[in-house]
Amino acid sequence: MLHVADPAERENLATFLTRALRLDVAAVVRLRRRGERYVSAWVSTGFEALAVRTVLAELGVDDVTVAADTVLAGLSSGSPIDLGYSMDSAWRGALPPTDGFTHIDDVPARSLVELAERGAELAREHGSSHGPPASLLDQTVLTASADRISVQVPMRVVFALTAMDFIPHxxxxxxxxxxxxxxxxxxxxxxxxxxxxxxxxxxxRRRGGAIPLTPN
Incomplete structure (x- = not known):
């Protein structure tokens, strides 16, 4: 069972799931308890990147994967949601850790949206029925640095962020x-x-060929 008592939190989670289902009508959501009062909802974006939103809620198990449309339908009422049968086998790959992240930099959100807009134009010019070319998705469009630490951000992560509409506008x-x-x-x-x-x-997203987060 999942219980999201606060109407504002139900709306937040419903918006998140609606966007996930817009990207994949058969999307599944992985719900994971975070502490005593919160639940994190994870979905795949289709860009080899995961999206997450955390809400104030109660979850009857520690970790479960279910159909996103089932949760979305249940959020229309304030009652606890019967999640039905788990779909844990439908989830591919691991989740990132909850701790241990280093703050690298703060980037203007407007700059990321501009990158996504230019990327979308290139995708329309050079894409196919299978979507944007992999060379475009894997292209590094931003390098964030702090001290002697440098992190490369590929286009696919920027696309995932804007596709989920996580930036207020x-x-x-x-x-x-x-x-x-x-x-x-x-x-x-x-x-x-x-x-x-x-x-x-x-x-x-997992970092391929990651640069160690330690000074040289």
Missing amino acids: SGDKTEARRIPPTEIVRVRATNTWLRLDARYGSVA
């Missing part, structure tokens, strides 16, 4: 000009994971 569509100049996205990393934290959620 005015209007119905995420556009760079609608993003307040003061809005930031925080870049964090471990030796093996990259994470971008925005106001409404985070995206994370």
